[in-house]
Amino acid sequence: MNNKLAKITVSAVLAASFLAAAAQADGIKAKDIVKKFEQVEASNNVSQLVRSNSKQYWGFMKEADLSTLAPYLKFTGVVAGDPHLGNFSVLPVKNEGGSTNMRFINIDFDDAGRGPYVLDFIKYVIAAEAANEAVKKGALIEAYLLGLKGKEIEPPKAVRKLLEMKVSEYYDEVEDYVDKRSKNDEFKMIEGEIAPYKGKISRSAIESAFPDMKVLDIATRPMDRGGSANNIRIWVLARTKKGEKRIMELKSHSESAMSSYQEQPDVRTWLQEVRAAFWPGIDPSSYDLVDVKGGGLFWIREKKKTLLSVDYKSTDEKDVKLTKELSVYVANTLGLAHGRQAGSEKYTDVIEQNPEMFKSAIEPFVKEYLASARRALENSKK
Secondary structure (H helix, E strand, O other): OOHHHHHHHHHHHHHHHHHHHHHHOOOOOHHHHHOOOOOOOOOOOHHHHHHOOHHHHHHHHHHOOOHHHHHHHOOEEEEOOOOOHHHEEEEEEEEOOOOEEEEEEEOOOOOOEEEEHHHHHHHHHHHHHHHOOOOOHHHHHHHHHHHHOOOOOOOOHHHHHHHOOOHHHHHHHHHHHHHOOEEOOEEOOEOOOEEEOOOOOOHHHHHOOOOOOEEEEEEEOOOOOHHHOOOOEEEEEEEOOOOOEEEEEEEEOOOOHHHHOOOOOOHHHHHHHHHHHHOOOEOHHHOEEEEEOOOEEEEEEEOOOOOOOOOOOOOOHHHHHHHHHHHHHHHHHHHHHHHOOOOHHHHHHHHHHOHHHHHHHHHHHHHHHHHHHHHHHHHHOO
């Protein structure tokens, strides 16, 4: 049998399997999803609600009838867990070789972990369509599939401009960012952003997390919303050995959203796997876990200046265009992360044999989940 005929035969078998499962399955049930959403009243729109419910999404998927996704579910690896536009951006990162350059990366992988690639992609499509209804699944799938095959697409103009930025130019902006939030080596208290630190963890314990810096002041970030709503966030104003002033953040570690779907490995193994998938070749000290006396595990990282922000509410033509372009580019980036893992080639082959079947398989889940999110918001206003 030649390769072309073999692919057609396999594709036909997969299609038959999909149709048979679809005929028997109840699929995703809206009434079951609506009651599982959290932070509904605190969410201003569907996009915000979807981004605030990663653990709920994975918990629901664990219980849902996923038989129509059978051809894809067996392919698993390290997934983002909470992929959306706000969790990918351009930042300067230190590479393992010692050099520093601007890269487009996943900037928040707290909810990453082991799970099925297809459910991660569905989660992303839900978030992308919630952010911009004009986003087309076909374009996302095409970019994702290219990523799975190791092919990086051309970044949007706004992203390309940031990737070309000199690291020194970025840190010029960081100095301005820090100056606006501090004065005379102390934090400025800013309502909703910076508040006095009144936590139980001692200053000496916090200082011990920064052995190569001089801690000048400590503050706290008021209670957040979304997936980090229950995390303690401590901000540290510190000076480097070179005399540079930086804002560092300690964010309390909590279980990944993926734990709601399946058991995850011990935290150190988990972190190593996540870095390999989403931060290949990057110095791990840029985003690490430290054990703070009296507080447990905390994420430690420099508080970066946001270079690429998404205005989810804007109807301006330029903003809408950027959101669409960025949605496609992030789909490709997610595909690159999934595709660089061992065993992902077979997953890629199954999708490539019949992309339309893949689209048909994921579409009901995206559609019903978004409809349920809208219904949850409507119910909260009654």
